[in-house]
Amino acid sequence: MRCGRSDGPGERREAVRRRLAAGVALSVLALVLVTATLLGLRSEDCSDPDGERAEQGRENGSRGERGEDEEDEVRPWMKSRLPGGLLPRHYDLHLHVHMDNFTFSGEVSIQLDCVNATKYIVMHADRLEVSSVSVWSGSSASRSANRGVGGAVRVHRHFPVPANQMYVLALHRELRPMKTYRVNISFQAVIEDDLLGFYKSTYVVNQEKRETHSDTGVLVRLYARPDAISSGSGDYALQITSRLLGFYQQYFNIQYSLPKLDLLAVPKHPYSAMENWGLSVFVEQKLLLDAEDSSSSYQMELTMVVVHEICHQWFGDLVTPVWWEDVWLKEGFAHYFEYVGTDFLFPKWNMEKRFLTDVLHEVMLLDGLSSSHPISQEVVQATDIDRVFDWIAYKKGAALIRMLANVMGPQVFKKGLNDYLLTHMYSNAARNDLWNKMTQAMQSAGRDIDVREMMDRWTLQMGYPVVTISRSQSDELLSSDVIVDQEHFLYSQEMGWKNNSYQWLIPLTVAIGNITSISPESLIWIHNKTEVHRLAELHAASWVLGNMEQTGYYRVNYDLDNWRLLVQQLQDNHQIISVGNRAGLIDDSFNLARAGLLPQDVPLQLIGYLPSEQSFLPWHAASRVFYQLDKLLDRTDNYPLFRASYQTEELQRELIMLACSFGNKHCHRQAVTLISDWISSNKNRIPANVRDMVYCTGVSLMDEDVWEFVWMKFHSSTSVSEKKLLNLSLISELVPEQDLIDVIVHVGTIDLSCPSGTIDLSCPSGTIDLLYPFSGTIDLLYPFSGTIDLSCPSSGTIDLSCPLRLPCQRRGGPAMLRALEVVEGNVRWHRLHQRLFYQWLSKANDNTANGYSD
Numbered sequence: 066m067r068c069g070r071s072d073g074p075g076e077r078r079e080a081v082r083r084r085l086a087a088g089v090a091l092s093v094l095a096l097v098l099v100t101a102t103l104l105g106l107r108s109e110d111c112s113d114p115d116g117e118r119a120e121q122g123r124e125n126g127s128r129g130e131r132g133e134d135e136e137d138e139v140r141p142w143m144k145s146r147l148p149g150g151l152l153p154r155h156y157d158l159h160l161h162v163h164m165d166n167f168t169f170s171g172e173v174s175i176q177l178d179c180v181n182a183t184k185y186i187v188m189h190a191d192r193l194e195v196s197s198v199s200v201w202s203g204s205s206a207s208r209s210a211n212r213g214v215g216g217a218v219r220v221h222r223h224f225p226v227p228a229n230q231m232y233v234l235a236l237h238r239e240l241r242p243m244k245t246y247r248v249n250i251s252f253q254a255v256i257e258d259d260l261l262g263f264y265k266s267t268y269v270v271n272q273e274k275r276e277t278h279s280d281t282g283v284l285v286r287l288y289a290r291p292d293a294i295s296s297g298s299g300d301y302a303l304q305i306t307s308r309l310l311g312f313y314q315q316y317f318n319i320q321y322s323l324p325k326l327d328l329l330a331v332p333k334h335p336y337s338a339m340e341n342w343g344l345s346v347f348v349e350q351k352l353l354l355d356a357e358d359s360s361s362s363y364q365m366e367l368t369m370v371v372v373h374e375i376c377h378q379w380f381g382d383l384v385t386p387v388w389w390e391d392v393w394l395k396e397g398f399a400h401y402f403e404y405v406g407t408d409f410l411f412p413k414w415n416m417e418k419r420f421l422t423d424v425l426h427e428v429m430l431l432d433g434l435s436s437s438h439p440i441s442q443e444v445v446q447a448t449d450i451d452r453v454f455d456w457i458a459y460k461k462g463a464a465l466i467r468m469l470a471n472v473m474g475p476q477v478f479k480k481g482l483n484d485y486l487l488t489h490m491y492s493n494a495a496r497n498d499l500w501n502k503m504t505q506a507m508q509s510a511g512r513d514i515d516v517r518e519m520m521d522r523w524t525l526q527m528g529y530p531v532v533t534i535s536r537s538q539s540d541e542l543l544s545s546d547v548i549v550d551q552e553h554f555l556y557s558q559e560m561g562w563k564n565n566s567y568q569w570l571i572p573l574t575v576a577i578g579n580i581t582s583i584s585p586e587s588l589i590w591i592h593n594k595t596e597v598h599r600l601a602e603l604h605a606a607s608w609v610l611g612n613m614e615q616t617g618y619y620r621v622n623y624d625l626d627n628w629r630l631l632v633q634q635l636q637d638n639h640q641i642i643s644v645g646n647r648a649g650l651i652d653d654s655f656n657l658a659r660a661g662l663l664p665q666d667v668p669l670q671l672i673g674y675l676p677s678e679q680s681f682l683p684w685h686a687a688s689r690v691f692y693q694l695d696k697l698l699d700r701t702d703n704y705p706l707f708r709a710s711y712q713t714e715e716l717q718r719e720l721i722m723l724a725c726s727f728g729n730k731h732c733h734r735q736a737v738t739l740i741s742d743w744i745s746s747n748k749n750r751i752p753a754n755v756r757d758m759v760y761c762t763g764v765s766l767m768d769e770d771v772w773e774f775v776w777m778k779f780h781s782s783t784s785v786s787e788k789k790l791l792n793l794s795l796i797s798e799l800v801p802e803q804d805l806i807d808v809i810v811h812v813g814t815i816d817l818s819c820p821s822g823t824i825d826l827s828c829p830s831g832t833i834d835l836l837y838p839f840s841g842t843i844d845l846l847y848p849f850s851g852t853i854d855l856s857c858p859s860s861g862t863i864d865l866s867c868p869l870r871l872p873c874q875r876r877g878g879p880a881m882l883r884a885l886e887v888v889e890g891n892v893r894w895h896r897l898h899q900r901l902f903y904q905w906l907s908k909a910n911d912n913t914a915n916g917y918s919d
Contacts, residue, residue: 150181170253190232289330298353340377372406389444397462428460471616481506635674648686655690736762
């Protein structure tokens, strides 16, 4: 829907420019308000960063006359944290956008209270050129006062500190405690090109908007290209946003705090989206939905991004973490509610079960490395901030929140969240503030559990435990007794990297089953390294199952007799064990075997029941381990034996993906046929749910004419989701930057199995496949200067220069260390397990009763 009257072309262009400027200004306003509690405008100045040292020397004498602590007190800008002596109360911000030369200017007036006497006003700032400053006290500091009347505090000088992204006002006299002051600053800067801060992005056409309201009267608007609006591509996001506002308001029992919420679709963005308060910005592919061309997976992904950003209006905007070390307090909650909120919108999608494979299994791969880190990380300087926004913060944070929610129960959990948000709304909070409210909620329900004592073990220690449940073999214990051990789980068990001092407070849920039934679950708290617990009705033919529905963030191992009973149960009647637990058994068993904690044949025997499995989740869990095995075994002499063993029927999307990836000839023929039909008829009859796989497979198998055809369709398509799918098959400078990772992932791969030496990157393009997901950068050494951006799981992007050689050395920061640890683990697996794996596989193929066949 287009808004406004019909004017001439010139007037329309000018009107669009004014609306664009207004939209950009609103975006920046929201960004500034979000950081209000940090007393910070982000800015940077190219002036000499040491200039303030001379000033400090003139005012306070040389460093030799002062101790280090005292030096920090008189030079507060040398620390990364803002001093606590001044508290901001209100910001008035005015911005002027100059579209003729892509710059902006503005003025901000900050009302603040003085807590401790100080001669310095320190703000976070980045890339702003400050032209004038003034400070006022007394009645002149009020919002209604005339700024030019009396009460001026003389500013001796002001200067930037780029290294810490700060701006400093040095005053002639100290500000006095219990007094109110007002700081006025004028500034200007360039609108950037690098997708950071206030940046510009280009549309082929201009922007328009479409008007709706939530049930509680909140105005919800969506800004996008006119053709996207007129085609209805924004309607879906508007609809679910309105419903989500009602959902969150009811769940948290706190109303949305602003009168409006705007959604802005932009062609380029450094992330999928950004949750500015009242104005969430999305890359187009995460906000616009074309109903006829979009697959169910595309719809689900878009839905979850919107759910995530709307959650941030409470967790992140209404209540903001005190410091970057607890960024997971907002990202972990938003990621957790991706599944809770999406389940509210579409219960049939079964999001609680998808959490296991999409979140829990994903992050446990990363967190099982010795190069992992605690979820709460120390942040000392500005350059440390980016590294805390990784999968540990998002996915582990979500998994720990889910574990706590299951321990507390839904009503008590909601009460704790409500108390936390009400207490700290419009302010900051730390993790202990959350734990205290959760503990109080538990106590009010008559449960004496110290949540802080429990959760500190999970947030301040890296990794997670493996819990081993063993039947008693001692004459001193009863047959119904089990021994429960906990230890730090690592894939590199034999390398001596395991931290034996780690110990967790573990909520272990267990059930006992047999061939016909399973008992209700019970909760056992594990405090020590080793404990003995008595389980009722545990007989010789009964099996024990731990971590029911995988609500806990740990792996479970068993004695071999119990594994044998579980394998037999799956083969005889797998439905006795729930879908979530079947997926968990597959994931745990393969990863325990990979870590050397379980014989390699156990997981292979366990998945022998899969031909009779009709549910998606166990197949999805299996597909993950199949892909890992495929990468491990590729290029080995017996690889065809593995590939033939795990070709699958086209039962569902996951199996089709497996079949095409493993070279199933029928899958390849179908893809080629569908692409050929599209070319000959010029009608795309490819089912939306499998288009990405058909595009990738067909283009990779067919000739250059097909590539040209798909490239033409990419340019002619107006469908955002269709363009994204086509991007997976193509590479060009014209492909949007945020899609390059997806493009390159499907172009080629290289082998990272070398523990030493060099890696050749094939021309003209390729990927470094790291087997395990992680984020960060790898510095490219001789002869190429650049970085590989590893912000996407299992892949990296690269400025493709040919030839490129990357020495396999322990350099390049945490990302490189994780990559090399994975490589070393792969080499170790080949050395220890490859021969036995193929021996078992050969026997399994000879025995059709195991269910493996072509």
